């Protein structure tokens with residue numbers, strides 16, 4: 610499949626701080642790639658470096674098979690960008706802002722009008738067309754930021770945490786629209802801290818930490834790479850201390866926590882975990898009042914790979 614983005618050994622310093630360390634990855638035509646990583650891991654730096662907005666110390670970047678540079682206007686005309694920091698003009702209305710950004714790519718007036726109206730609909734700003742940005746709430750401003758980046762239907766779209774502060778209704782609409790753009794041919798690089806967005810959108814995920822890629826794969830591949838299997842929350846009508854001790858000795862159980870009458874069991878990845886649990890319940894003649902089974906989530910993967918400690 611054709612490579613739309615090819616990044617090789619990208620290294621970026623801010624003064625003495627190495628923000629990207631030998632960062633390499635590819636994006637194929639038609640993919641939606643999720644960029645995940647803790648705060649300060651280098652996602653925005655990677656995107657802005659690829660876009661030629663930041664000076665890099667080392668590395669090669671090709672987009673659409675051509676070398677990317679700050680002056681590569683031929684490449685840039687087919688790219689859309691929704692930056693992490695909202696970038697709109699305060700003295701232009703909502704409509705005028707979107708029209709301005711779309712106008713950088715689409716000169717024909719009628720076509721542009723159609724595209725601007727469509728973008729307004731996607732982000733649900735119909736009622737706010739004549740508003741100036743300083744009069745918009747944080748979430749509405751974010752939605753305007755997105756509309757400005759997507760209106761011209763680029764071949765390659767970068768979105769850096771676009772849905773921060775956006776309410777769930779608009780978020781669904783935006784995610785659906787990104788998917789639709791993708792189905793129409795747009796390749797997407799998407800950064801977020803919302804795992805459910807990644808599960809919904811992304812074909813492939815790249816997890817970044819300390820300026821390097823620490824994991825890469827589809828959501829399922831990443832989940833399968835974990836050591837942990839099911840997590841089971843179970844409540845028994847009666848359970849003696851002796852029985853609890855015996856339960857804790859179940860093979861492949863890695864951790865048990867008890868909170869009130871609810872016991873949470875964390876199993877290693879193994880096929881017969883539930884069979885063993887049911888055998889135990891039967892043998893001990895126990896009565897389970899409730900049982901809740903959870904398989905690992907992308908959030909579990911993220912925490913396992915990047916660690917659970919808080920970042921600065």
Ligand SMILES: Nc1ncnc2c1ncn2[C@@H]1O[C@H](COP(=O)(O)OP(=O)(O)OP(=O)(O)O)[C@@H](O)[C@H]1O
Nearest residue numbers: 623626628646647648649650651652653654655693
């Ligand atoms: N303009 C800058 N000058 C100096 N250091 C910077 C600058 N921008 C970012 N950094 C540092 O580079 C590192 C990577 O930052 P970056 O903004 O790329 O992270 P991020 O993964 O996008 O984080 P977030 O999830 O918070 O958006 C951090 O240590 C950050 O403090």
Ligand SMILES: [Mg+2]
Nearest residue numbers: 652653654693
């Ligand atoms: Mg960022």
